[in-house]
Amino acid sequence: MRGELLAQRGRAVIAPRAVVDLRPYACPLTYVKTRIALERLADGERLELWLAAGEPVESVPRSAEEEGHRVLSVEPLAGRAAEFRVLIEKRAAAPGGLP
Amino acid sequence: MARGPILDDARLARWARQLLVPGFGEGAQERLASARVRAVGADGVTTPALVYLVQAGVGRLWIDDPEPVSPQDVSGGAGSWVYPPSAVGRPRVEVAVEGLARLSGFVAVEPYPTGGVPDATLVAAPSAAQALHAAEAARRAGIPHVVLEPDADGGAVVSIPPGAPCYACARSTSAGRPALPGVAALSALAAQELVQLITAPRSVAGRRLDLVRGVLTNRATARLAGCVCGGGAPQAP
Amino acid sequence: MDLTSKSALVIGAGGLSGPALLVLAAGGVGRLVLVEDDVVETSNLNRQPLFAEADLGARKAAAAAHHLRALFPAVAVEARDARFDSANAVELSRAADVVVDGSDNFATKFLANDAALRARVPLVHGGVLRTTAQLLSVTPGGFGGCLRCLFEAPPPAGEVPSCSQAGILGPVAGFAGALMGAEALRLLAGERGAYEGRLYTFEARGGRSRLVLVRKRPGCAACVGMQPLAPSEAPACEANSSRSGGAP
Numbered sequence: 001m002r003g004e005l006l007a008q009r010g011r012a013v014i015a016p017r018a019v020v021d022l023r024p025y026a027c028p029l030t031y032v033k034t035r036i037a038l039e040r041l042a043d044g045e046r047l048e049l050w051l052a053a054g055e056p057v058e059s060v061p062r063s064a065e066e067e068g069h070r071v072l073s074v075e076p077l078a079g080r081a082a083e084f085r086v087l088i089e090k091r092a093a094a095p096g097g098l099p
Numbered sequence: 100m101a102r103g104p105i106l107d108d109a110r111l112a113r114w115a116r117q118l119l120v121p122g123f124g125e126g127a128q129e130r131l132a133s134a135r136v137r138a139v140g141a142d143g144v145t146t147p148a149l150v151y152l153v154q155a156g157v158g159r160l161w162i163d164d165p166e167p168v169s170p171q172d173v174s175g176g177a178g179s180w181v182y183p184p185s186a187v188g189r190p191r192v193e194v195a196v197e198g199l200a201r202l203s204g205f206v207a208v209e210p211y212p213t214g215g216v217p218d219a220t221l222v223a224a225p226s227a228a229q230a231l232h233a234a235e236a237a238r239r240a241g242i243p244h245v246v247l248e249p250d251a252d253g254g255a256v257v258s259i260p261p262g263a264p265c266y267a268c269a270r271s272t273s274a275g276r277p278a279l280p281g282v283a284a285l286s287a288l289a290a291q292e293l294v295q296l297i298t299a300p301r302s303v304a305g306r307r308l309d310l311v312r313g314v315l316t317n318r319a320t321a322r323l324a325g326c327v328c329g330g331g332a333p334q335a336p
Numbered sequence: 337m338d339l340t341s342k343s344a345l346v347i348g349a350g351g352l353s354g355p356a357l358l359v360l361a362a363g364g365v366g367r368l369v370l371v372e373d374d375v376v377e378t379s380n381l382n383r384q385p386l387f388a389e390a391d392l393g394a395r396k397a398a399a400a401a402h403h404l405r406a407l408f409p410a411v412a413v414e415a416r417d418a419r420f421d422s423a424n425a426v427e428l429s430r431a432a433d434v435v436v437d438g439s440d441n442f443a444t445k446f447l448a449n450d451a452a453l454r455a456r457v458p459l460v461h462g463g464v465l466r467t468t469a470q471l472l473s474v475t476p477g478g479f480g481g482c483l484r485c486l487f488e489a490p491p492p493a494g495e496v497p498s499c500s501q502a503g504i505l506g507p508v509a510g511f512a513g514a515l516m517g518a519e520a521l522r523l524l525a526g527e528r529g530a531y532e533g534r535l536y537t538f539e540a541r542g543g544r545s546r547l548v549l550v551r552k553r554p555g556c557a558a559c560v561g562m563q564p565l566a567p568s569e570a571p572a573c574e575a576n577s578s579r580s581g582g583a584p
Binding site: 109112113114115116117118119120121122123147148150151154155156173174176177178179180182183184201202203204252279280281283284286287288290291292294295302303306308312313314315317 | 508536542
Binding site for chain 2: 025028029031032033035036039040067
């Protein structure tokens with residue numbers, strides 16, 4: 001079902017190719033795991049990250065953007081107080097990477 | 100190369116900083132972790148390169164040096180990053196293994212096993228003849244190798260990916276002067292070149308980096324006419 | 337050259353300052369003062385030669401001093417487990433014959449620049465990011481500009497990746513840090529610095545580097561109007577040109 005369009009609450013969404021729970025990790029491991037997860041995706045595929053509030057959610061999505069990927073959404077993780085779900089779309093031709 | 104251990108969280112945390120460098124990712128780290136590196140010569144001048152190779156996470160570092168730690172290793176011009184003065188007289192390979200292994204439990208640091216075939220070689224031999232011999236062995240084995248030529252507080256690093264002009268084509272013809280402390284920069288540079296050759300094999304053509312008074316010049320290496328590395332007849336050294 | 341009567345102040349003991357300290361010690365500098373308030377972390381160990389696995393969790397200042405003393409017992413190593421800040425910067429700089437700054441943030445780099453100039457002590461500055469390293473040395477009243485001439489102000493927050501986000505290759509930091517140490521040895525010996533008033537930039541993948549004049553910026557708050565310590569030897573023809581130290 002991954003990659004297929006799913007209807008959810010009336011909105012069509014593409015399921016993420018991978019989900020990485022970064023809540024147990026601190027910098028720089030958060031960045032490293034994000035980068036590696038993105039490396040493994042093909043262009044256009046999506047990565048879902050679960051991030052703690054504070055530095056992780058403030059910096060990790062921005063770093064991904066700086067690497068040329070698209071941050072599609074940042075939402076509170078269902079039922080959690082200080083945790084977030086971030087959806088990132090990989091852009092393979094990202095500036096700063098090697099061809 | 101055999102596949103190395105997978106990058107678990109402990110390894111990711113250890114090598115996080117280099118994994119964040121664009122172009123140096125999981126694949127690069129795995130190639131490094133699978134690599135057996137032979138270090139031909141492990142004098143004081145070579146120790147910075149050895150430290151950086153271990154810290155970068157090569158799989159295995161083979162120390163190939165029959166000499167004892169000398170007074171020049173510890174307090175002569177360049178000093179050493181691994182041999183304390185108390186080690187003078189002990190075999191270099193023994194003290195190097197001790198001093199380097201404590202830097203990283205992810206790297207196997209051991210005496211070079213006779214006949215062992217490495218995946219890459221760092222040549223820091225004490226004489227031109229020994230350097231040529233070690234470089235030629237690496238060339239025939241088809242493996243990337245880097246030769247360190249210290250000269251006062253600088254010198255040269257010659258990088259030889261497989262198929263590139265050989266060391267005999269690219270080497271200095273004058274002997275290096277006694278090493279001075281700044282030569283540690285050249286040693287670190289040799290480690291960088293070797294890491295690059297291991298992790299991005301097709302990215303670098305053969306080149307020679309000369310460090311003189313703190314400034315580097317870069318020359319592509321070129322095959323000498325008739326050299327055996329280009330298919331010419333073998334010649335006496 | 338006998339440097340046993342000389343003293344070097346080194347800011348930090350990590351990726352740049354670690355190799356710089358090792359080179360200074362090998363060079364026979366009599367006294368090394370290192371200022372470092374951090375703790376050894378696992379991600380340090382890809383590039384900081386003064387620390388081993390057994391040092392994880394230890395105070396960097398003490399661990400660095402211990403390792404330096406074991407390798408170079410003739411050098412007096414003074415470890416200051418403290419932050420280099422505006423309260424101690426000038427005093428620490430005045431007590432030294434050279435300041436070597438391997439810190440990893442712009443606020444400290446600017447402070448080191450200003451303090452060394454105010455203390456009238458030469459400064460060796462270095463920075464490393466990803467596969468690129470930069471070096472500059474500043475001599476009070478000497479040739480070329482200072483760090484503030486080069487960068488009018490620290491880059492806005494977020495423009496430069498913080499150290500926590502940015503990658504560093506260990507041997508590249510080692511190359512740069514060792515060059516910083518070698519430059520400091522030159523300055524201590526009374527020789528002309530290789531990077532005095534000139535920014536040296538090295539990029540590791542291409543193996544290329546450039547040496548570019550840093551002009552004194554008119555009105556620079558840190559260095560303008562500084563009287564030289566000794567008559568300047570700067571050749572006039574360099575004042576308006578760039579000089580490359582390597583292939584483009």
